[in-house]
Amino acid sequence: FFSHRQFIFVVAFTTFLISCVDYDILFANKALNHSQHPSEPIKVTLPDAFLPPNVCSARIQANSFLICILVIAGVFWIHRLVKFIYNICCYWEIHSFYINALKIPMSTLPYYTWQEVQARIVQIQKEHQICIHKKELTELDIYHRILRFKNYMVAMVNKSLLPIRFRLPLLGDTVFYTRGLKYNFELIFFWxxxxxxxxxxxxxxEYKRAGNRLELAEKLSTRILWIGIANFLLCPLILIWQILYAFFSYTEILKREPGSLGARCWSLYGRCYLRHFNELDHELHSRLSKGYKPASKYMNCFISPLLTIVAKNVAFFAGSILAVLIALTIYDEDVLAVEHVLTTVTLLGVGITVCRSFIPDQHLVFCPEQLLRVILAHIHYMPDHWQGNAHRYETRDEFAQLFQYKAVFILEELLSPIITPLILIICLRPKSLDIVDFFRNFTVEVVGVGDTCSFAQMDVRQHGHPAWMSAGKTEASIYQQAEDGKTELSLMHFAITNPKWQPPRESTAFIGFLKERVHRDSSVALAQQAVLPENALFSSIQSLQSESE
Incomplete structure (x- = not known):
């Protein structure tokens, strides 16, 4: 609801700024015409710069490009309104389900845990058969229904099927994955x-049969081409919207907290790469939030001494000028009336804040290996070559792809309307056959659930990786193996967060083997009064167990 009001405000306010403001009066380039007391100095007020309604309306009607933009914006708003009404109907059905079936009133719903809600759904299925295709629903069935498409996206990122990693001149290995690109992927594949x-x-x-795979790949390639062309045609409009929305969203934040753009956030690629199969949004958010502070400390370890010296000197010079201007303003406030003084004070304040973000804490201790192990305990995934190399800039640059600057996130979103069509047409189209094969080979039909990604079954025999203690327990080929231990860690995460879930026999044996090894290693370390084992699997499992407690 509020997003619709924001859209109307952005369009209406931008139209007002373009057509209904006399900037010559606002910038004092033109004198006001007052019939009374023409010899007296006149103070310009903000309403003086507003054009009369008839003049404003005439300027809008004379601007054909603006009218075209307004018509397109109106059509888009109507589309969003229809979608909003549809979502309201769906939410009302959910509301009724919670009240009538689960017997959970809306007033107490915020105080229920997800496990309590899920337990009620499982119990209701046993009593009232809400799913007619099977007698009982398991916790995994519920997760599959909620995360069907997200599990496919996690699997495609894990298998490097989506074109989001590039090697560019000067920039080297780069990741580009934005909300606009993600939206187009989901539009092409799912809905x-x-x-x-x-x-x-x-x-x-037809996508479940191998006989016409080439024909389907050609059909998919053509569809990607047309969607890419549509993105090209809509690029100017989307770009204008992105710029306006970013301006209205971040300008006030930048003025209030200039260093906020120097803060970091988990990138969209990082959230998809680090996500387990069958991990709900709130579970992922909780896990990554716990790793935010150590991740920030790790990235702050890599401060260039030369950059620190430059930042200190720039902050000193800017601070000296700012101090003089503030002192003059305190002595006589008319100093602010001098042209560009207020602008200079604002820019100097912003510059000082930015410089301070490059000056490290003098009490900061450089311990990247320990910090990276703490981060691993929460994010659970880390390339093997990071171990022992946490102090290297190569490791830092790769981690920055998962944990990027907020400013980089904003810049990528602004560039997305331009780059997304290129990625779709040039990079995604050649992968059409691989995509068709992926959905055919890694889709299984589950009774009562429908078609799901086979990786989401977390079957170590079908998708386990020998390097992750599945040796002798997996029949998966290299093509079938999930990378980076995704199957094994997802299985452990799901089993710990859903202790009542009964996994298949092979998975039960694997989980028991892992728990036995972890307990044995920890017992030996404690008996010898040694430090607990510092390996990825041990840290991940310990973190999972602490999250479930």
Whole structure:
């Protein structure tokens, strides 16, 4: 609801700024015409710069480009309104389900845990058979229904199927994954016209057969091409919207907290790369939030001494000038009336704050290896070559792809309307056959759930990796293996967060083996009064267990 009001405000306010403001009066380039007391100095007020309604309306009508933009914005707003009404209807059904079926009133819902809600759903299925295709629902069935498409996206990122990693001249290895690009991927694969799924739970029958894979790949390639062309045509409008929305959203924050753009956040790619199979949004958010502070400390370890010296000197010179201007203002406030003084004071304040972000804490201790182990305990995934190399800039640059500057995030979103069509047409189209094969080979039909990604079954026998203690327990080929221990860690995460879930026999044996090894290693370390083992699996499992307690 509020996003619709924001959209109307941005469009209306931008139109007002373009057509209804006399900037010559606002900037004092033109004198006001007052019939009374013409010889007296006149103080310009803000309403004096506003044009009369008839003049404003005439200027809007004379601007054909602006009218075209307003018409397109109106059509887009109507589309969003229809979608909003549809979502309200869906939310009302959920509201009724919680009240009538689960017997959870809305007043107490915020105080229920997800495990309590899930337990009620499982119990209701046993009593009232809300899913007619099977007698009982398991916790995994519920997760599959909620995360069907997200599990596919996690799997495609894990198998490096999506074109989001690039090697560019001067920049080297780069990741580009924005909300606009993600939206287009989901539009192509899951819910757009001509997508691979015929509804929310079933892959189209032709994509399950290998006989016409080349024809389907050509069809998908053509569809990607047309969507890429549509992105090109809409690029100017989307770019204008991105710029306006970013300006209205971040200008006030930048004025109030100039160093906020120097803060970091988990990138969209990082959230997808670090996400377990069958991990809900609030579970992922909780896990990454716990790793935020150590991740920030780790990135702050890599401060250039030369950059620190430059920042200290620039801050000194800017601070000296700012101190003089503030002193003059205190002595006589008319100093602020001098042209550009207020602007100079603001820019100097922003510059000093930015410089301070490059000056490290004098009490900071450089211990990247320990910090990286603490980070690993929360994010659970780390390339093998990071171990022992936490102090290197190469490791830092790779981690920065997961934990990027807020300013970089904003810049990527602004560039997204320009770059997204290129990625779709040049990079995604050649992968059409691989995408068709992926959905055919890694889609399984689950009774009562529908078609799901086979990786989300977390079957170590089908998708386990020998390097992650699945040796002798996996039949997966290199093509079938999930990378970076995704299957094993997802299985452990799901089993610990859902202790009542009964995994398959192979998974139960694997989980028991891991727990036994962890307990044995920790017992030996404690008996010898030694430090607990410092390996990825041990840290990850310990973190998972602490989260479930």
């Amino acid at each position: 757009g016209p001509g997508s691979l799924f015929e509804n929310e739970w079933s892959l189209k029958a």
